[in-house]
Every structure is written in structure tokens, then in C-alpha cells.
Amino acid sequence: MSEKEIRVRIAPSPTGSLHLGTVRTSFYNCLFAKKHGGKFILRIEDTDVQRNKDEYTKEILDGFNWLGIKFDEGPYYQSARLDLYRKFAQKLLDEGKAYYCFVTPEELDELRKIQRAAKVPEKYDNRHRNLTKDQKDKFISEGRKAVTRFKLPDNTDIKWNDEIRGLVSVNTNDLGGDPVIMRADGIPLYNFAVVVDDGDMKMTHVIRGDDHLHNTAKQIPIFEALGFPVPIFAHAPLIFTHDREKLSKRKHGDIANIDKYQKEGYLPEAMANYLVHMSWTQPDKPEEEIFKIDAVALKFELSRISKSSAVYDLPKLNWFNNHYIKEKSLSEIYELSKRFLEKDLNLSIYPKDQILKMIDAVRTGLNKLDELPGLIKFFFNDEFDFSRDEVASSLRTENGRRVLEKILIQINLFNFQNPGDCKNKVDGIGKELALKGKDLYWPLRVALSGSNKGPDLGLIISLLGAEKVKSRIEKALKVLV
Template sequence: MKVRTRFAPSPTGYLHIGGARTALFSWLYARKHGGDFILRVEDTDLARSNAESVNAILEGMSWLGLEYDEGPFYQTQRFDRYKEVIQQLLDADKAYHCYCTKEELDAMREQQMANKEKPRYDGRCRHRTEPREGVEPVVRFRNPTEGATVVDDMVRGRVVFQNSELDDLIIARSDGSPTYNFTVVVDDWDMQISHVIRGDDHLNNTPRQINIFKALGVEPPRYAHLPMILGPDGAKLSKRHGAVSVMQYRDDGFLPQALLNYLVRLGWSHGDQEVFSLDELIELFDIANVNHSASAINPDKLLWLNQHYIKTSDPDHVARHLSWHMGNHGIDPSLPPPLRDVVVAQCERAKTLVEMAANSVYFYRDFEDYDEKAAKKNLDAEAKPVLQALRAALDAVSDWQPEAIHAAVEGVAERLELKLGKVAQPLRVAVSGGGVSPPIDQTLALLGRERTLGRIERAIDYIEARSGGA
């Protein structure tokens, strides 16, 4: 059988990192085995599903680069198929109509809890043959009452559920709409899903779904239930832990490769290796090596990975992602200097693209104010003749390239008998507004002649204004 996996999120919010890891593991398993990866949107919860959430899921998948071979399929477009299979189960006496009212079900559960019993449907309509006037029935699956259902889980191993502990779940509501545990089975059947990789919060649903498969005479897929992701404090991951949406990580300046590399290590390992290319992941990934225990988020490790990818990735690739952040600063990244060159200059000094973008604005737009501390230290009366000499020397540079720029700056330092830092640092503050930049020759080359000379002139004026024109 060809390997076919699926990612099946509910569009009731953004794509969170737990879902992204599930999608990644499913994608890797399919790619490793030459199979297909299917995207399915489980939108039968009409009250909570919305188009905005669907778009957020698709945007997150696209940003991560987890391309799917089929889909997206939408459950709301398959209601006729679900009705057909429900009728098939009713005709085979594998399902039945239940006419219990909400009040009756509430009273039943209250009595069970008073008797210290597990609250669940007691099957009172299992053998009912007559309809009940004034009550629109639900349809319940006739779950086996004897024996056990075994989940041969690819992560957790053999898990046994006693059928006597599973009640007759509702597969169609009173308005005829199908329920989650039923639609999942029909979809996995029709889409020929061979392996279901999902969070371990679904483990208790699995025996119910297996029993529906068996009632339909269909071989269930193999299951792998992934342990949950915890916050840094070991508690269940929630909004209070900060960025839990995939696109929030984009907004915070992370590269998708860094997040994918980080997510794969939340529960899976290959020796002590920390950094993996996608090709390596496809080659090395083995679902059998997924840990049984939960994994906690480590923000410092993610930052380390992101910095690694910023420094080592193709500058053109980093520039494509940086351009969005430059746009957030109101900068058109198609204007000079080339964004690729900015990445080359800045990649050693940024842990995130947000940081890189903020530190690169001065290449494209004049800054309003100097950094107060840097200006106080470097733009004083002693710096004025240095900047005047630099302006003259740089104005004479015909080939505006780093080598020629460096030679001009070095020549000024020699003539004034100053260490190179005493010349370069006032120049750095003059052209960037702060005390940190790439090497000064790179910085000036990126800024261009006009902008460089204009900013040196501005810095001289600033010094004169502070010193009363002296």
C-alpha cells in the first residue's frame, strides 16, 4: 500500500506550533516513503469554523514550505457522502436512532455520578423500534460491548481499550450534521489514508474510530500519537507562553527553516545532531524514534537555531524573508542598496529578522536622531576635524567599493596620526546614527556616495550646533 498521510486541522483559530509539528511529522513520513501528503480542513463545527482561520492555516503551511500533494479538502463539501455512509450503517444495524432528550441525558449522567459510575450513554435506545413523536433523533454508532480494541501505536506501542468502556457515540446530530469521530473515519477511508500521525489528545478517539472502520468492513490506518508540547515552565502550552501561532514566529523574525528544525527536535532526535537540512530530515526521520514523553519549548534554543540559519543560509533566501520586515518599516526593499547585500553585511549581528530589519533602516532612510550615548562619546569637538578630513578623502574616491573606501579611511587615520578606531567610530555614528554597524567600508559602500557625504555633513553641523559654532 502506498503511504498516504494527512494533516487535518479544524479552522477555529490560527495554526499553532503543535499543529505545525504534527503537519511536519506527517509531511516527513510521506516524503521519506515516497508517499502523498494530504491537507484536509475539518470544518464541520459550523459554529466555530470561519474563513479567516482557514486562511491562517493555509498561510502558515505556505510559510513553512510544507507543500501538500492533494487538497485542501473541506468536510462541509462532503455532507452527502457522510449521509450515505450513515444510512449504510443504519441499514446494517450498526447504528440506530436515539430519541433521548437533553433533560433525560442530564438526569442519566447525574444518577451515574451519584452512584460513582463513569458518566456515559447507557444504550437505552439500542433496541428501540418505534420513533418518538416531537423528538428529532440523533444517530448513534452501535459500539461492540464485548472484547477489546487494540491500537498498535507507532509511538506508544500497544494500547488496549475495553469495548465495555466505550459508549455508543453520536455520529449524526438531530439536524443531520455528522460529528467529528465519524467524518474522520469516512474521510480517511475515501482518501485511502495509510498512516494517521496526530497529537496524543486524540488517542482516546482512536478505538471508537477503529470500531467504525471495522463496522464498515474497512482496514483502519496505522496510528502514531505524538506527545504534547509544553511551555518552558512545564505547563500545557498556552497564549501566556508568548508566540504559539506559527505566523507569530514569522512576525517575530524567525526563518521557517529554523522553526521546522526546532519543531522536529521537539520529540524526535537523531543522536546528538541539532541542525538538519530538509533533505537530511527526509532521509533520517523515523517515527519509531519519537519520544513518548512531552517536550518543553526552549526559546533560547530556537533563537540559537535562527541565528545559525540567518548566518548560513543563502543570502537571497534570507533577503526574501527580510523584505516583509523591511516593509513593516515603510521601506520599499526593491530600492538600493540590494537587500541581499544588506543581509551579507548584517547576518553576523542579528538573531532575528526583526532585529536585522530595525538595524538596517538607516541604509534606506535618513534617521531622525543620533543615539544619545553614541553621539555624546563620538560626535564631539575632537571629531569635527576628523569628519572634515573624511569628507574630503571620501569625496575623492572614484571607485565606490569597500577596498577603495577602506584605503581612504585608513589614509585619514595615518595623516591625523590616529588609530583606525578613532576615525572609524565617529564616521560610523555619523552615517548610521548609532555605535554599531557592519565594517565601516561595507557600511559606506551600501549607503552610497551621496548619502554618505550628506550624513557626514549633517554630523559636522550637529557638532557645530552643540559647540556653539566653534
């Protein structure tokens, strides 16, 4: 690697929420910068005035902060750099490397219709590349507004050695004609603004999704025309669904946005691990899936990013999140889950130490923290639906009635301070009634929690206490009458 300082960037647009793909690419940029002692820069591409929203900018910044992605510089906003883009556009015009194009939207539509009818690729035909002064004056007198187009070299193979994909070659004839670089209102378009920014900010590497391959082929000639060094490119595979569709905000909704996972109680370290591992494995431990981002920075190589498309896999993400939840202390889980717990439960019913015991009883099955209130809700609310088939079949039996009545008789003999003793007492009642397994436990579970599944039965009895156990059993017995 060159001794020149490594500089990389991520450049989201505030026209929508922060996308999973942007986050994954951010981690790759961040790891690459850390590996080489370089700088990681945040740039906000906010020149699309009609679609930009301040709330999206805030969501993007909050998302990076939540994920622990730190930047060495920025955020830089393109909207504050418009004079710079205009200056470089004028430079290209003065040097004959760009030109004013007066073609109207209607004329472009007609051109596309002709090309579709002829079954040829749709592209701008560069018709205004060599206008005379008289022709320009005529268009101006007609009130036409001109965009600025860059002169792409004709029928030229644009080649680069991609750090992920290897040698890439795209012919300029396949790029849709000379690209617009400035709109008539003086606002730059993406392929021009990004080159000016990357050149001006001295980016050494551009690491982004492989949907930008054709953009790269357009941008390299612009870099060269402006006299900027061409950065080294690395194009990572996109994230697809199991149906082989590109994961997109428009088509797949909020599963594409990082905001969803923050709101639902996924842990940032789980998101980081999952997204990085999607397309990258450690060189020395390729089979090892669990790793902390900072711990693998020195091992990170762009060449180890897979060329194959990544696949969005929610069960896998849940597996990662479950792992990191189990690594947390009970107090940490409580604090991280408090926003969900306080929304759905009256936490004042129990002291904190008992709530921690409830969390401990269910955390091994937690995929995300917003599931926690539902798993321990029965401790706080005894409005159970005993009519459900799987519940009714456990409760509405002669053995079920015998178990519940026997426990009521002996309830004062339970040591509610000790879950183990509570469980042993139930087992003792089972021996008296010659019952065991589901015939013994399920009726009691259903009466106390509304389900025949759940945490340790002794713990449930202990935490509920004598009064609640008695009340719930009596309520269940009424159903049996």
C-alpha cells in the same frame, strides 16, 4: 513494511489558524510517505459550520504552500461528503451497531451534576441504547430531536501497537459512554467522520498528536463495525511551553500559529528544520541539528520520534532562522526582506548595491527578517534620541567633543569609497588625540548612528558619505553645547 501502498493524511479544521503542532505532524506524515514511496493526502475537516471561516481555509492552504509541503491528493472537503457519512451511519443503525438517542441537553446537564456530586467521572450512561419502539414514538411525539450514538463495547480494553508509544490500552469504560456520531441535523461528529474518511480513502497509517489517544480508542471499534481495515497508529507528543502548558491558540495567542512566523520573516526551511527536530533526530547523526527536510526523508523512522513532550523554544527557533538567513545570498535576503524594508524605509535614498552592503553588515545578528529595517534604519533617518543614558554618556564628554571636531576638520581627507581607509583615518585621528577604543569610537558611532553599537564603523562612514557624516556630526555637536 507491507507492499501495500502507504497512504497518510493531515486533516486540519478551518476553525482557526494553522497550528505549529499541525505543521510538525504534517512534516512527519510527509517524511513517512516519502520514505516509503507512498501518498500524502490533505483533507479539510470543515463540518463545523458555525466556526468555519473561509479565511482560515485560505490561511491553512497558504501556510502549507509557504512551507513547501506538497500533497499527492486533495484537498478533500468533508462538507462535500455529507451523504457518505449519512449512508454509513444508516448502515450502523440498520445493523444495530448504533441507535437514536433522544436525551435532551437539560437531561445531560442534570446527569453531569449528579455525577459531579457523587465525585465520579462524567459520562453518558447509555440510557437510550435499548429503547423500545413505543418509547421512541413517544419521544418523537414530544418533538424531541435524536442524535445518533455508536454502541461501544462495554468494559473492553481497546489495544493497539502504536508506532511511537508502543502498546497502548484504553478501556471503553473510560471513554465517556457511547459517542455521538451524527447530530440531529445530520452533520457527523469528528470521531465518526474521520473513520469514514480514513476507511474510504484507504489510509494505512494515521500519524497525529497524542491528544488523540482516547479518540483512537473510540475510532477502532467504529472501523471494525464498518468493516474497514484498522490503520496503524502513531501518536506524536504535543508541543508544550516552558511552563508545561499545551501550546494552544486560545491560551498562547499567535505564537501557536504558523501565520505569525511567515509575517515576521522566518524562513520556511528554518521552520521545517526546527519543527521536525523538536522530537526527531537522525539515526546516524543524532547530534546534528541542521538538516534539509528532503535530505533526511530516507532516514525517517516513526520509532525515532520521542515520546516526551516537545518544548516550544523561541531562542532555538531564532538560532535555526539565523543559520538559514546567513546561508542566503545578499540579493536573496534583499528580495525576501523587501516587504519589510519598503514599509519602513525610503529605499530610493541609496542604490541597491549600497543597501546590500548594509544588509551584509548586520545579517549575522538577524533572528528574523522583520528586524532588518530597525538595524539599518539609521542609514536612512538621523532623528536620534541623544538623551538616553547609554548614548549621552558616550557623547557628552570632552573627549567626545574633541573627536567629533577633529573629524569635521579632516573630513575632506577621508576616502569615502573605501570603508577600510575610513576606519584607518579615524584611527589616525585617535593617535593624534591619544585616544583609542570606546573613547575614540563611541562618540563617533553615536553621532552617526544614534548608538554605540552596530556595524563596522568604517562601513558606516563610507555608506553615509561626506555630506551625511558632516551633517550628523554638526547636529551632535550642538547637543554638546
